[in-house]
Amino acid sequence: METIYGNLQGLKSSQLKQLQRLYHQRIPGDRITTPEFSQRLAAISTEVNQPVCAYINRRGQVIRVGVGTPRQTQIPPMELPRYGAERLSGIRCIATHLKPEPPNEAALTAMALQRLDALVVLNITGTGFTRRGGGATGYVKEAYLAHLIPQESRTLITSPAAFKVEESKIQTPSWNISPPMGLDDLADQDLVDLVENLEAEFQREFIAQEVDADHDRVLIVGLMTSEATPLQFQDTLAELARLVDTAGGDVLQTIQQKRSRVHPQTVVGEGKVQEIALTAQTLGVNLVVFDRDLSPSQVRNLEMQIGIRVVDRTEVILDIFAQRAQSRAGKLQVELAQLEYMQPRLAGRGRTMSRLGGGIGTRGPGETKLETERRAIGQRISRLQKEVTQLQAHRSRLRQRRQHREIPSVALVGYTNAGKSTLLNALTNAEVYTADQLFATLDPTTRRLVIPYGETNEHQEILITDTVGFIHELPASLMDAFRATLEEVTEADALLHLVDLSHPAWLRHIRSVREILAQMPITPGPALVIFNKIDQANSETLALAREEFPLAVFISASQRLGLETLRHRLAQLIEYAVDSR
Helix, strand or coil: CCCEEECCCCCCHHHHHHHHHHHHCECCCCECCCHHHHHHHHHHHHHHCCCEEEEEECCCEEEEEEECCHHHHCCCHHHCCCCCCCCCCCEEEEEEECCCCCCCHHHHHHHHHHCCCEEEEEEECCCCEECCCCCEECCEEEEEEEEEECCCCCCCCCCHHHCCCCCCCCCCCEEEECCCECHHHHHCCEHHHHHHHHHHHHHHHHHHHCCCCCCEEEEEEEEECCCCCHHHHHHHHHHHHHHHHHHCEEEEEEEEEECCCCECCCECCHHHHHHHHHHHHHHCCCEEEECCCCCHHHHHHHHHHHCCEEEEHHHHHHHHHHHHCCCHHHHHHHHHHHHHHHHHHCCCCHHHHCCCCCCCCCCCCCHHHCCCCHHHHHHHHHHHHHHHHHHHHHHHHHHHHHHHCCCCEEEEEEECCCCHHHHHHHHHCCCCCCCCCCCCCCCCEEEEEEEEECCCCEEEEEEEEECCCECCCCCHHHHHHCHHHHHHHHCCCEEEEEEECCCCCHHHHHHHHHHHHHCCCCCCCCEEEEEECHHHCCHHHHHHHHHHCCCCEECECCCCECHHHHHHHHHHHHHHHHHCC
């Protein structure tokens, strides 16, 4: 039996049969509608005293009938046969309207969300016109034809350096509405010509604005609650844009909402979800990234309503780690973190659980495991946990050998992109990979360093280890999976806490790193705060840092400024740490 959608309450069985018979109607493929079909739809609408919508494909088949407005009966994005900013969906909607007025914004928005070929609104008289011999005909008073038109311009932000997190001007779709017309004039409209011309324009516009085909086109969504100040919220969004860029995505736009609390089903409100869906299809977005962790049900609800892939901040970070892992140990820990994150979310993926097509959130050593049964995932996690435990034991043995030789060790810690690898290279002439990206270095690197020791300035050899960068609210799955790597921090005799002084949120970064260090099972050794990138910091920031942290060292690792002072302060730190053992 053909399904009738929308509000069916109070409808008689005879009326439902009339609605179901609409599925048997065929419209010529080159016509938008026919006078006969329009009048039949209007007659049924008059009888049930409600708007009625019929959705027709390009073969002229009625594929969906609903009682209600276009907004109330629209096809969910996930069920549309084709979807994208460069083309239309291949479906048109013929809708009745009980008032004599042009299509309202709700109906036009529904057209845009579904990217319909066209929307026809039939204003009905309510009673029809009496004809000779009795009965009524001519239920349609006038008709309006609406369709989308290409945007004149789009904003594309591909560089986080130029990314300004502010309330963006949301790009609403453009549409064209015809003057009121009769059914004969409407029937004369050539659908094929209309659609071909529109899609050619959409295609040209899309190609002109297209970014690298290998890059995800990303829309960021931020929710501000009472838990964060406006400045912290803006810093969080700017950092998320950097994360997306590091993962290989291009941020096209940011949408923000302020709410007292998170919506349990969709994080943001219903109207904002519709705005996200509309912006996504207008800009040709293929990935939506939220600034907070999402539950499996929230992901499912959002993907069903928006129609494209939705990921959270943790998934972006995991994807970066998957790309950065080079060693077997790094890949092992990334796979474990991914599986632990994905395991409770498998049931919530629905149609989108299959994510092997590439893009943010799909890469990594464990990606082929995501479609296996939860039990198999659990078994794999158990095996990986054992391997990580073995890795911990191996690292422990290496540390014991170093301790037997009584070589002091120092761990470089700090927020991601603070310049830890650059400092290691500057001090030891190592060749560790460096880049102005978040999490450029994943695997720990240990190098020997000779420093002056004692009053005689005798040379002493120490070991200095570059560790994985920290980040605000480091995902718990990463904390657990990278426990073998993080032990390099807890087992070191002392820490060098590197801070990027050129970053606007440097004070917040210090707090975040200290919070993560405080969560570690073993209390780390004494730490020396080092402010890096002083060549890029302004005088006010430098003065504030000197006032707040009078014992800190100020350097520029890339310009090799202050390194000699750092060596002497490092020697004092080692002497203190060794004496305190």
